[in-house]
Amino acid sequence: xxxxxxxxxxxxxxxxxxxxxxxxxxxxxxxxxxxxxxxxxxxxxxxxxxxxxxxxxxxxxxxxxxxxxxxxxxxxxxxxxxxxxxxxxxxxxxxxxxxxxxxxxxxxxxxxxxxxxxxxxxxxxxxxxxxxxxxxxxxxxxxxxxxxxxxxxxxxxxxxxxxxxxxxxxxxxxxxxxxxxxxxxxxxxxxxxxxxxxxxxxxxxxxxxxxxxxxxxxxxxxxxxxxxxxxxxxxxxxxxxxxxxxxxxxxxxxxxxxxxxxxxxxxxxxxxxxxxxxxxxxxxxxxxxxxxxxxxxxxxxxxxxxxxxxxxxxxxxxxxxxxxxxxxxxxxxxxxxxxxxxxxxxxxxxxxxxxxxxxxxxxxxxxxxxxxxxxxxxxxxxxxxxxxxxxxxxxxxxxxxxxxxxxxxxxxxxxxxxxxxxxxxxxxxxxxxxxxxxxxxx
Amino acid sequence: xxxxxxxxxxxxxxxxxxxxxxxxxxxxxxxxxxxxxxxxxxxxxxxxxxxxxxxxxxxxxxxxxxxxxxxxxxxxxxxxxxxxxxxxxxxxxxxxxxxxxxxxxxxxxxxxxxxxxxxxxxxxxxxxxxxxxxxxxxxxxxxxxxxxxxxxxxxxxxxxxxxxxxxxxxxxxxxxxxxxxxxxxxxxxxxxxxxxxxxxxxxxxxxxxxxxxxxxxxxx
Numbered sequence: 001x002x003x004x005x006x007x008x009x010x011x012x013x014x015x016x017x018x019x020x021x022x023x024x025x026x027x028x029x030x031x032x033x034x035x036x037x038x039x040x041x042x043x044x045x046x047x048x049x050x051x052x053x054x055x056x057x058x059x060x061x062x063x064x065x066x067x068x069x070x071x072x073x074x075x076x077x078x079x080x081x082x083x084x085x086x087x088x089x090x091x092x093x094x095x096x097x098x099x100x101x102x103x104x105x106x107x108x109x110x111x112x113x114x115x116x117x118x119x120x121x122x123x124x125x126x127x128x129x130x131x132x133x134x135x136x137x138x139x140x141x142x143x144x145x146x147x148x149x150x151x152x153x154x155x156x157x158x159x160x161x162x163x164x165x166x167x168x169x170x171x172x173x174x175x176x177x178x179x180x181x182x183x184x185x186x187x188x189x190x191x192x193x194x195x196x197x198x199x200x201x202x203x204x205x206x207x208x209x210x211x212x213x214x215x216x217x218x219x220x221x222x223x224x225x226x227x228x229x230x231x232x233x234x235x236x237x238x239x240x241x242x243x244x245x246x247x248x249x250x251x252x253x254x255x256x257x258x259x260x261x262x263x264x265x266x267x268x269x270x271x272x273x274x275x276x277x278x279x280x281x282x283x284x285x286x287x288x289x290x291x292x293x294x295x296x297x298x299x300x301x302x303x304x305x306x307x308x309x310x311x312x313x314x315x316x317x318x319x320x321x322x323x324x325x326x327x328x329x330x331x332x333x334x335x336x337x338x339x340x341x342x343x344x345x346x347x348x349x350x351x352x353x354x355x356x357x358x359x360x361x362x363x364x365x366x367x368x369x370x371x372x373x374x375x376x377x378x379x380x381x382x383x384x385x386x387x388x389x390x391x392x393x394x395x396x397x398x399x400x401x402x403x404x405x406x407x408x409x410x411x412x413x414x415x416x417x418x419x420x421x422x423x424x425x426x427x428x429x430x431x432x433x434x435x436x437x438x439x440x441x442x
Numbered sequence: 443x444x445x446x447x448x449x450x451x452x453x454x455x456x457x458x459x460x461x462x463x464x465x466x467x468x469x470x471x472x473x474x475x476x477x478x479x480x481x482x483x484x485x486x487x488x489x490x491x492x493x494x495x496x497x498x499x500x501x502x503x504x505x506x507x508x509x510x511x512x513x514x515x516x517x518x519x520x521x522x523x524x525x526x527x528x529x530x531x532x533x534x535x536x537x538x539x540x541x542x543x544x545x546x547x548x549x550x551x552x553x554x555x556x557x558x559x560x561x562x563x564x565x566x567x568x569x570x571x572x573x574x575x576x577x578x579x580x581x582x583x584x585x586x587x588x589x590x591x592x593x594x595x596x597x598x599x600x601x602x603x604x605x606x607x608x609x610x611x612x613x614x615x616x617x618x619x620x621x622x623x624x625x626x627x628x629x630x631x632x633x634x635x636x637x638x639x640x641x642x643x644x645x646x647x648x649x650x651x652x653x654x655x656x657x658x659x660x661x662x
């Protein structure tokens with residue numbers, strides 16, 4: 001699995017560890033070098049002081065003025081040592097006791113700094129220089145124990161390591177926070193896409209950070225293209241239906257005019273077949289519409305679309321005033337595209353409108369699973385007709401005047417969306433009750 | 443009754459024109475949207491049959507333009523598109539009824555008659571004024587058991603009178619609603635037909651208001 005977050009995290013940790021590690025090394029090294037340089041310059045000062053207080057006897061012996069020698073050089077193994085050599089004779093500090101320093105062979109005016117091992121295995125920094133004093137060559141070495149310094153440096157390195165580690169951790173936390181924050185628009189876009197899928201919005205909002213915008217725009221463009229394609233194919237189907245239905249009208253009217261009187265059998269058959277053609281065309285059109293579901297077309301909105309539908313029904317049935325009682329129970333959408341919702345409720349309510357005496361009721365409950373009940377106070381249907389209504393794949397014909405066509409369209413629609421449909425007699429109103437269970441949302 | 447039929451299929455259009463003329467309508471027909479819109483706006487039709495799939499300008503647009511321009515003529519949409527979505531769209535644009543193809547001519551006629559009656563605020567199934575009952579199916583009129591057959595123009599004229607009882611109807615208005623566009627319009631012909639109706643049904647059935655026109659039934 002590739003995760004941008006972990007990839008960014010790993011990259012940052014690796015680069016941080018390398019950077020901070022290098023920094024740690026460099027700082028440690030510099031501190032060590034600086035301190036040793038400081039020590040070396042102190043040793044040089046001590047050396048110069050020793051040289052200043054030194055006198056060479058005629059026999060070549062070196063005489064050091066005791067009061068010029070700091071006390072630390074007098075304590076045995078104090079860690080501060082010196083050694084002077086002139087004319088093959090060596091003079092040592094008391095602190096060296098009977099140990100000799102490995103005095104390097106430096107010429108006059110030459111300085112050397114060495115790491116050597118002193119008494120009691122002490123690691124020493126040794127400063128040595130050759131001089132000419134009173135016509136003689138003098139080699140002077142001053143040394144100091146590095147142990148304390150090294151311990152200090154080691155401690156400093158430890159502390160530095162701990163702080164560096166803490167810094168890496170803090171930076172890592174900050175980085176994770178930034179990554180999560182900057183990836184938030186991506187998760188927001190994912191949520192938007194889901195809403196799009198459920199038809200709650202029809203396009204992705206484009207007010208997103210610059211980096212995500214091309215993606216969102218690309219999706220919207222794709223959506224538009226798909227929608228346009230769908231629209232065109234629906235339009236083409238609609239036009240096909242139009243071109244088929246006009247000749248079909250002519251066929252039916254001609255048959256009725258020429259045959260109904262003299263050859264009723266042939267007329268009946270012709271009429272039946274032309275009805276079948278019409279029914280098939282309608283069915284294909286509905287299928288094509290349903291196949292386009294999930295492209296972000298709006299859902300049937302009960303607050304917006306239902307009043308328009310009811311107004312239309314009132315216009316169509318102007319002579320027959322009906323009161324619609326609705327009980328929506330807070331449900332705002334049908335799990336259907338607006339067009340399909342219109343088709344379903346239009347047919348259901350139109351049927352109820354036709355048969356009702358004065359009242360139609362529409363009740364919804366849900367939302368999961370959603371149930372829709374339409375009732376009227378009309379004469380209702382008898383048991384035999386009820387059974388024939390309940391049959392699957394009811395033919396779209398007129399053996400049930402009025403109840404036939406509309407309800408069989410609803411039946412097909414419900415079948416195609418995987419729902420259930422049941423008929424009974426309304427308990428409260430006495431007419432037909434149609435109950436639809438919508439299948440689980442896919 | 444002056445009727446505008448907007449249908450782009452020439453055969454269906456010709457058939458409907460013949461049928462509707464037999465039923466006593468003065469029918470003008472149009473085959474494209476632009477012409478339909480113009481005619482619907484310029485002529486005082488009693489009813490319009492509008493196909494939605496018209497060339498040049500879609501039927502829904504034509505309808506919307508009429509309604510914005512204040513044309514109140516009742517419109518029946520005749521279309522192959524039979525979804526409720528389209529039905530709702532059509533009626534929200536201002537149509538008064540909706541009929542889908544394929545349809546029976548009788549169904550179209552019944553819907554048109556209902557529309558006209560609704561528009562002239564006449565209630566009931568048959569057209570009946572002061573004991574006069576007009577039978578639209580047989581194009582005859584009856585009163586207290588007596589029946590008179592009517593010729594085509596007589597029927598058109600009497601129906602228009604009976605749909606507007608008590609109104610003063612001028613000769614030109616009667617001509618406009620009884621004859622189609624291409625007919626030879628001579629308003630004196632109306633006088634001839636009014637006289638024929640009087641001869642058949644009695645002088646008192648139509649009153650002349652000098653200089654203004656004719657009135658069916660009692661004066662208001």
